Amino acid sequence: MMKKLLSGLLVLIISSAVVAHDHWHDDVMTKADGQTVHFYAWGGNAAINEYIQWAAQQAEKQYGVKIKHVKITDTSSVVSQIEAEVKAGVKRQGRVDLIWVNGENFSRMKREDLLFGPWVGYLPNWRYVDQTKPVQVDFTVPTSGLESPWGAAQMNLIADRTVTPNPPLSAQELLVFARQNPGQVTYPAPPDFHGSTLIKQLLLEISGQKWFQKPVDPQFFARLTQPLWDYLDQLHPYLWRQGKTFPANAADMHRMLANGTLKLSVSFNPNEVSNLIARETLPKTAFSYGFSRGMIGNVHFVAIPVNARSKEGAQVFANFLLSPQAQARKADTKIWGDGTVLDPERLPAADRQLFGELPAQNMMNSVPTLAEPHSSWMPALEEEWLKRYGHR
Structure with a gap:
């Protein structure tokens, strides 16, 4: 009896896999052919833009799906655009087919029912994803099959060892370093992603991590964040331009590091420095x-709006972005250097070799990864930061 039950279960599993494969081929691949996907993604990094251009060429060549990279600076404004379309009754002809999102914006889209899906579990390349990485949650919010992982990254600082051989390894050391090097330290102004993430990094180190995995409680927000504001009040007078103005983004900081204005820059990709060196942006x-006690790390994702017009094409492109070919190229520091979300042990031997040839991601292997706070903390911190420091 048990043998027949197990045999029947095996047949059911195999049949389900066949059905899923047939569904993907007939209902997704066939419809995707000839579609145009408007991919809204941050356009502030030349290496990333070139990678997306390469991926777009591959998608059109291999699957007949045309990708148009719509370069953006503020993802939240795009989410507002999608929300406005949905409220206006635009159900199938939305302008955004695929969007590169962070946890804050994913949480908002999920809460407002702005996401198509679930669809990620049907992707043929999902089977290769490393399930030990936080691919099932985004800033503590369950992804629920509504967004596909694209890469893994971690907050880090960049320095020049000929200028700064002993960089600060903690928030308190950063404050001392700024006092010793007035005008040569700064960070991007929130709501820039890098600036906001550095603020969260400082908060976790100053106030401890355990309080921030749950949604913001307005009753305790002021008490939990006051040590952060006290710290920034001490830090800002020693920043570039006395903290009265801030760089717009990390790219500005890289240039300022290169020309000697700053002694530190910021990144959310530990391998970006190799790419910047290869491009002769940095020496x-x-x-x-990273700080010795750890740096914030996460997985970044792509999602499909509920009113996208090219949902099938978007799925095909997202699946290609998860392919061993695309992930290995993305991880190459000469191309982008973004960490893979695939588990090499799950790959066929030939594909596994693609990753064996890549440089080791040394910083991500040696610096502890701190979990992202709940998604509600980022907008709350940004709002308070702007009240205190944004209008000087």
Whole structure:
């Protein structure tokens, strides 16, 4: 009896897999052919833009799906655009087919029912994803099959070892370093992603991590964040331009590091420094590092709006972005250097070799990864930061 039950279960599993494969081929691949996908993604990094252009060429060549990269600076404004379309009754002809999102915006889209899906579990390349990475949650919010992982990254600082051989390894050391090097330290102004993430990084180190995995409680927000504001009040007078103005983004900081204005820059990709060196943006003596107690790390995703017009094409492109070919190219520091979300052990031997040839991601292997706070903390912190420091 048990043998027949197990045999029947095996047949059911195999049949389900066949059905899923047939569904993907007939209902997704066939409809995707000839579609145009408007991919809304941050356009502030030349290496990333070039990678997306390459991926777009591959998608059109291999699957007949045309990708148009719509370069954006503020993802939240795009989410507002999608929300406005949905409220206006635009159900199938939305302008956004695929969007590169962070946890804050994913949480908002999920809460407002702005996401198509679930669809991620049907992707043929989902089977290769490393399930030990936080691919099932985004800033503590369950992804529920509504967004597909694209890459893994971690907050880091960049310095030049000929100028700064002993960089600060904690929030308190950063404050001392700024006092010793007035005008040569700063960070991007929130709501820039890098600036907001650095604020969260400082908050976790100053106030501890355990309080921030749950949604913001307005009753305790002021008490939990006051140590952060006290710290920034001490730090800002020693920043570039006395903290009265801030760089717009990390790219500005890289240029300021290169010309000697700053002694530190910021990134959310530990391998970006190698790419910047290869492009001769930074000298060969530049390096990335993290605070000794850890740096915030996460997985970044792509999602399909509920009113996208090319949902099938978007799924095909998302699946290609998860392919061993695309993930290995993305992880190459000469191309982008973004960490893979695939588990090499799950790959066929030939595909596994693609990753064996890549440089090791040394910083991500050596610096502890701190979990992202709940998604509600980022907008709350940004709002309070702007009240205190944004209008000087």
